[in-house]
Amino acid sequence: METLKILNASQIRALDAFTIQKEGISSIDLMERACATFVNWFGQKYFLNTKLCVNIFCGLGNNGGDGLAIARLLKQQGFCVKVFVVQYTDKTSADFDINLKRLQSFAKVNFIKTVNDFTLFSEIQQNNIIIDALLGAGINRCVEGILKELINTLNETTAIKIAVDIASGLFMDNANDKEDVIFKPDFTVTFQLPKLALMLPQNYEFVGEWEVLDIGLQEQMINELPSYYFYTAQIFPKHRKKFSHKGTYGHSLILGGSKGMMGAAILSAKACLRSGVGKLTCYVPDIAYTIMQVSVPEAMTLTTSDDLDFISTHFTEKDFEHYQAIAIGPGISTHPDVYKMLESVIIAATNKPMVIDADALNLLGTEEGRSLLKQLPPNTILTPHPKEFQKLLGLTWKDDFDKLSLLQQFAKKHQIFVVLKGYQTAVATPEGDVYFNSTGNAGMATAGSGDVLTGIIVALLAQGYSAKEAAILGVFKHGEAGDLAANSRGQMAMIASDIIDDLRW
Numbered sequence: 001m002e003t004l005k006i007l008n009a010s011q012i013r014a015l016d017a018f019t020i021q022k023e024g025i026s027s028i029d030l031m032e033r034a035c036a037t038f039v040n041w042f043g044q045k046y047f048l049n050t051k052l053c054v055n056i057f058c059g060l061g062n063n064g065g066d067g068l069a070i071a072r073l074l075k076q077q078g079f080c081v082k083v084f085v086v087q088y089t090d091k092t093s094a095d096f097d098i099n100l101k102r103l104q105s106f107a108k109v110n111f112i113k114t115v116n117d118f119t120l121f122s123e124i125q126q127n128n129i130i131i132d133a134l135l136g137a138g139i140n141r142c143v144e145g146i147l148k149e150l151i152n153t154l155n156e157t158t159a160i161k162i163a164v165d166i167a168s169g170l171f172m173d174n175a176n177d178k179e180d181v182i183f184k185p186d187f188t189v190t191f192q193l194p195k196l197a198l199m200l201p202q203n204y205e206f207v208g209e210w211e212v213l214d215i216g217l218q219e220q221m222i223n224e225l226p227s228y229y230f231y232t233a234q235i236f237p238k239h240r241k242k243f244s245h246k247g248t249y250g251h252s253l254i255l256g257g258s259k260g261m262m263g264a265a266i267l268s269a270k271a272c273l274r275s276g277v278g279k280l281t282c283y284v285p286d287i288a289y290t291i292m293q294v295s296v297p298e299a300m301t302l303t304t305s306d307d308l309d310f311i312s313t314h315f316t317e318k319d320f321e322h323y324q325a326i327a328i329g330p331g332i333s334t335h336p337d338v339y340k341m342l343e344s345v346i347i348a349a350t351n352k353p354m355v356i357d358a359d360a361l362n363l364l365g366t367e368e369g370r371s372l373l374k375q376l377p378p379n380t381i382l383t384p385h386p387k388e389f390q391k392l393l394g395l396t397w398k399d400d401f402d403k404l405s406l407l408q409q410f411a412k413k414h415q416i417f418v419v420l421k422g423y424q425t426a427v428a429t430p431e432g433d434v435y436f437n438s439t440g441n442a443g444m445a446t447a448g449s450g451d452v453l454t455g456i457i458v459a460l461l462a463q464g465y466s467a468k469e470a471a472i473l474g475v476f477k478h479g480e481a482g483d484l485a486a487n488s489r490g491q492m493a494m495i496a497s498d499i500i501d502d503l504r505w
């Protein structure tokens with residue numbers, strides 16, 4: 001698994017200082033390196049597009065210093081560059097001063113002191129670019145005064161907007177107030193490591209697309225610095241052995257379906273079979289026996305003869321002895337008898353890897369259901385979307401940072417894995433770590449998508465992947481398949497079955 005660690009602003013400052021000391025360079029050299037990397041990225045994106053006018057807005061700290069160095073380097077490459085320094089205070093950083101001198105030796109720098117000076121850039125048009133180097137990691141309060149006016153004005157232009165390191169006004173490690181004024185970039189180009197603020201849905205319009213540029217900060221220290229947060233850049237499945245048979249890859253049991261919701265169980269079953277499981281048994285309501293047999297011929301099907309629309313069986317440990325992993329939830333309905341069934345499964349599944357989804361989560365998210373949470377076998381995987389997670393908690397959150405912290409506490413308290421679904425799905429571990437996913441797209445916000453994920457995860461559990469591997473790898477491959485489906489049809493045309501069709505292992 002390739003992950004990027006997410007560090008907070010003060011850790012990044014320490015990493016910065018350590019790199020400077022370890023390499024025996026000065027901070028201006030590191031700034032130059034970061035800016036050269038940025039300009040290289042920019043050049044690849046807008047290669048020799050000399051019609052573009054690049055308007056760079058600089059603050060007075062090191063983020064502003066970056067802006068000045070980027071201006072110089074872009075100018076040297078033949079880009080049309082205009083530079084605006086906002087004088088909101090008299091205090092400047094040393095590296096800002098050096099870069100201002102370097103730039104002024106061969107280019108004009110415009111200074112903005114009041115709103116009247118906004119006429120200096122009034123001609124910024126659609127095909128132009130705005131680079132935001134006003135404030136970066138050093139932000140410690142919301143923006144006010146001239147900075148606020150400027151950011152509001154820039155946000156109104158139709159130019160392509162790029163933030164250096166992080167959008168000005170956006171806090172890296174904690175929540176902004178709703179009223180805060182923040183730059184709204186199309187791209188955030190951030191140095192070395194992703195930042196926590198980039199992970200959370202509430203910040204989407206203040207992040208845009210984002211990319212990390214490696215500026216060569218010391219790996220050794222990155223590895224040593226503690227963090228709860230990681231970004232899963234890549235993860236691969238294990239190789240299948242040449243001398244293997246279906247018994248090698250485990251037997252999954254999916255408990256799913258009820259009248260009118262058999263599709264959910266079918267999608268889980270198909271996704272499970274497409275994810276390398278050796279054998280699959282589906283336990284479905286009596287009325288759905290034929291539906292399942294016909295829809296998924298590769299799966300074995302079990303049922304009762306009670307003529308019911310839902311599963312109301314009371315399971316015991318013995319019922320599960322032939323299975324390596326269990327999934328429960330897709331389409332099971334929230335009938336009170338189904339709750340009793342779920343309770344029996346949770347009690348009987350001690351020591352069985354298990355994934356719990358959909359209606360099973362709705363049942364656990366009731367007053368009565370929440371008391372069952374403490375009986376969940378350790379390492380059970382829950383896969384709620386935010387609404388289901390809210391029910392499981394029995395309370396709501398102030399903002400996404402608060403939600404994240406509640407997620408960590410919940411996973412720790414119950415010693416389980418929680419897959420909080422959404423863009424950049426967060427997988428929380430019993431240790432309280434969180435892995436944000438890098439694959440997936442908005443086309444996956446469609447009925448049945450979650451059922452597919454459940455099928456993938458239970459297949460991986462049955463094959464002997466640990467709960468952590470199954471959750472992180474499952475989420476990653478689910479998103480990757482979603483990206484393939486979106487590439488071939490477009491996000492709006494995608495349905496959950498396309499995600500199954502596009503699974504590649």
Ligand SMILES: NC(=O)C1=CN([C@@H]2O[C@H](COP(=O)(O)OP(=O)(O)OC[C@H]3O[C@@H](n4cnc5c(N)ncnc54)[C@H](OP(=O)(O)O)[C@@H]3O)[C@@H](O)[C@H]2O)[C@@H](O)CC1
Pocket residue numbers: 012013015016030031034059060061062063064065066088093134135136137138139140141142143144147164165166191192215217
């Ligand atoms: N780390 C790395 O690896 C590298 C980092 N690099 C770059 O350095 C950037 C960080 O630079 P930085 O520390 O100088 O902070 P920056 O964001 O420019 O702020 C400057 C000062 O503004 C102030 N201030 C705070 N909030 C404010 C507000 N709302 N409104 C007004 N003022 C406010 C506050 O000072 P205060 O007023 O509190 O004394 C603060 O000190 C980083 O994002 C990256 O671009 C690269 O060059 C090289 C590699």
Ligand SMILES: [K+]
Pocket residue numbers: 063132133134135136163164165166167168
């Ligand atoms: K910025």
